[in-house]
Amino acid sequence: MIKGWDHEELTVLLDRAYQGDDVAFGTLYRRVSPMARRAAHNIVRDTHAADDLVQETFYLVLRAVRSGRGPRDSFTGYVLATVKHLAYRYSKSESRIVTNDDPDMWERHTDPVQPPAQAERATAAWASLPPRWRSILWLVEVDRYSPAELAAGMSLTPNAVSSLASRARQALRTAYLAID
Template sequence: MGEDAVGGPLPDDRVLLARLRAGDDLAYGDLYRRHAPAVRRFALSMPQPGIDVDDVVAEVFLRTLRAVRTGHGPRDAIRTYLSTVVRRLLWEWAAARRDELMNADELGEHAPRQRDHQSVQAEGELLARAFHRLPVRWREVLWWTEVEGHRPASLAGQLGLTPNATAVLAHRARRGLREAYQQAAELPVVGCLRHA
């Protein structure tokens, strides 16, 4: 079980997942800190040329967050769930890369980068903070389109919008997440270190 910032025992995964499902953002950070190293090791064990393992870890946790927040995802065996998401994500990204043609300049841009554990952890926390700053409707449409893989047209009726309006909403939500992430990244470092 591990200890939290004040030295007390951390709750087990089942409790953290229930808290996350109920909207507790701190539970996400606890789950990330607990499982990100294992997710990273697992992703490194299945190397894919041109795919950055840190991007894989961030995307795996974002997809898991989206699944849990919409009532899906793991309820207790989070490590197994995370491993499954890693496999699926690597397969999707490798398939997408096979369809892309790259020139020599792009090859240099996509070379794997090594980052330390603290920067990976900080990036995950920034992403979670940025996601939770978005309006609820944006978070929902991002979850359904990016995590669950729904097309905007299939969500239109559920959202009470036309298919075009749903696509525009999804586009704005993605742009909003990028901006929120950039804003979160520009905050002073002191403000980002909750558990220091």
């Protein structure tokens, strides 16, 4: 149970969410997401991955609620069980991923026509991203995989992969523009 909330308040909000009230679901999200984020972070130990898992969790829960098969009694318990399941599945899949942080490899793949100052800015912006964001950008933008092709291997839905790639692109853009 969420501190300061009684069972009736949660039930009313959940009933309203089942009736299509997005504001009620948003209220549930704001109240429960910090708990879900802590639970995910305790498992994956990566803030960005935990945030992605919480987003994926609430997407799945909202989809379940809209289809009439989501939680009926314990919204918080349902969300926490879902985020933990996704976090363990993510941790299992991450243990099989091999990363390459070899700077020479990145240099071979940069555009030699780019002016040096821009190349340095791009490299610094790229290096500032978390490994998961660099990986998704490389897979989507360079290797040209679709979110649907990547979803199963990342233990995410295609929509979540697309959302992850979008957030990574925005972070790269922000980092690039922030470098003087």
